[in-house]
Amino acid sequence: MPNDQDLDNAIEAIVVDAYGADEQHSAFLAVIEDETPLPTAATLLGTPVPSPRSTTRLRHAASSPPAKARMARAKSPSPT
Numbered sequence: 576m577p578n579d580q581d582l583d584n585a586i587e588a589i590v591v592d593a594y595g596a597d598e599q600h601s602a603f604l605a606v607i608e609d610e611t612p613l614p615t616a617a618t619l620l621g622t623p624v625p626s627p628r629s630t631t632r633l634r635h636a637a638s639s640p641p642a643k644a645r646m647a648r649a650k651s652p653s654p655t
Contacts, residue, residue: 589602589603590602
């Protein structure tokens, strides 16, 4: 099982170029999409759960109008 330092290193590698929470979220979605073979077995509190056949829902959530608006706000310069 990975230790805390391994987890910290993995998180840092994922979000190294991300600015703000929205880009960090998108970075994690990209890694999940790239690294998780689908369909995959999953459990929730010890109960098997169905796996999506694709990550279309993940991509849709990251590209939804509210998500795009949050990303635009995060990238726009703050008024001083």
